[in-house]
Amino acid sequence: MPGPKIDLSVYASETALLDGLRAGEPDACTCLVKRFAPLVYAKAVRMVADPDEAEGVLQLTFIKACEKLSTFEGRSGLGTWLYRIATNEALMQLRRGHAAFATLDTLDETIQPADLPQNLHAWPIDPARAALNAELHGQLDHALAALPASLRVVFVLREIEGLSTDETAAALDLGESAVKVRLHRARLRLRELLAGYLATEGDDP
């Protein structure tokens, strides 16, 4: 059943949106969802690699955001604040659902023989010029989802979210050297996974 027509342009500026949220206006909350839910969901999918779990993360993120709104000081943008909540929720989800994620696995901290490059064909793609088409996008997400969670979250936080090594270490409660090794291993695995799609077949370097 279609609800009443809502004019979301009232909340075009972040200040107006915040005022509306603080005043408890339902339309402001709907606007918050419209504006930020797509990216929160995309980030959650990348972190937890499961659409159902990502939806749970999405819902908890917005529920917590609404609860904590009074503590939002506006030092960062609303988006940045929401993405931080989403990252925390995704990490909690992973800790709950994946026993191996929470265990300190020393095997994670060294490059394994399985990480070593197998495919040694060059890639003709130029990332700077490659329009990120849907097919390539799908391949990138598919490869990321194939990583074990312990490597995937480090890669997502460092390379996609742009966190520093320190920040990633703090978010995951890991040492900096562990973050570095996991990042290296994730990159190598992703390289290998993407090589099947991006390497030129039969073109021996």
Add this chain to the structure above:
Amino acid sequence: MTYAHKHDDIARCQELLGQLNDYVDGELAAELCHDLELHLADCPDCRVVFDTLAKTISLYRTLDATPVELPQEVEARLLRRLSLPLP
């Protein structure tokens, strides 16, 4: 130092791969950079690994800015969970 490098030499590969990652991040000590660059110039396999590793990272870094569509039913369930009317 010799630059003969076989990819079945696991110990050597691990050492070089670790360096390669630091090199990609610009965090490898200058002296080691020089050695690694000499090695890359001489080892086509390592050159491919370096090049494709750098491309892997570049491709993923563009993902954050990529617009995404939230599935309609996911949005509808979120709004319901927040007790909001569907717009």
